[in-house]
Amino acid sequence: MNIAGAMTRVLPIEDSSQIGHARRTAQRLAEQHGFDDGDAGRVALVTTELASNLLKHASHGELHLRVLPREAGFGIEIIAVDRAQGFDLHACLADGFSTGGTQGIGLGAVARQAEVFDVHADSRGAVLLARLYPHSDRRPDLRYGVSQHALHDDPSCGDTWHLAWHQGCLSALVIDGLGHGEEAERSARAGESAFARTPFAAPVLLMEDMHREMLGSRGGAVAFAQFNPKRDSLSFAGIGNIGACLIGAGKSRGLASHPGIVGAQYRKAQPFDYAHVNGHLLIMYSDGLQSRWNLQDYPGLVHRHPAVIAAVLHRDFCRGRDDVTVLVVALEAVHG
Structure with a gap:
């Protein structure tokens, strides 16, 4: 299996109007790479929550998008990056914790929507990772x-x-x-x-x-x-x-x-x-x-x-x- 190099796609998140653009961009990327409506909907939901979370706790940041080639098919990677201090990881992971303007599903629910979810947060800022694969793809994540x-x-x-x-x-x-x-x-x-x-x-x-x-x-x-x-x-x-x-x-x-x-x-x-x-x-x-x-x-x-x-x-x-x-x-x- 070969994975050819590709640049990271960066979406700035600085105001609420950019959340919808990020959602549509990620959903379209998923649909273009074989995700059905349900799986592409999960990508849209996770993207919305991660973008909203950036505005809530950091006031601004970036979403990094990447297509993940597989032996047969693709995954979608979404990474939220910020430089804010005081990120309350435990509160954000609680179900129902609203990040403002969303369903308030919380990052805990996002973690269950994604096949891979991981976080690092400290005084320098936070990085949150979500990788999503079609439900039909049961192969392990490549680390x-x-x-x-x-x-x-x-x-x-x-x-x-x-x-x-x-x-x-x-x-x-x-x-x-x-x-x-x-x-x-x-x-x-x-x-x-x-x-x-x-x-x-x-x-x-x-x-x-x-x-x-x-x-x-x-x-x-x-x-x-x-x-x-x-x-x-x-x-x-x-x-x-x-x-x-x-x-x-x-x-x-x-x-x-x-x-x-x-x-x-x-x-x-x-x-x-x-x-x-x-x-x-x-x-x-x-x-x-x-x-x-x-x-x-x-x-x-x-x-x-x-x-x-x-x-x-x-x-x-x-x-x-x-x-x-x-x-x-x-x-x-x-x-x-």
């Missing part, structure tokens, strides 16, 4: 999260990412094309195309394939990680300034990359191997994200869904000077 945004909301993004699963193994890619805009996107997409053909090839050969595909373009920074749960190991190969780390059991290990530019010039991309990684988090990010962050500064965040972690890191550490991608994956066997 990954991504937050990707183009500089100045440009329709082109010089970053891309890709995930592939095969017989329980995972291969994860992040590329940052040099600069931003259409030319950077063209370079990144060329590398992603080569990766998607053979995501589990030997790392040195895979990097060479991507290099050949990116020749003649701007080139870019490239990193990918291949996880084998049976061996309980991960191989990481990187060229350029894609940041990456493994987090687990109270410690974090940085993953080393080599200097160079894929599509231009680099030395041999010798991979680094890491053992005993089952149950760890893999976090990869482009240099649009500051590197001076530590999940230990966010009590409990490491145990939240990877999509929540990605959204929190983007909210608090986006540089605002470049395209940005944050990819978070729970390393566990998945049959896909």
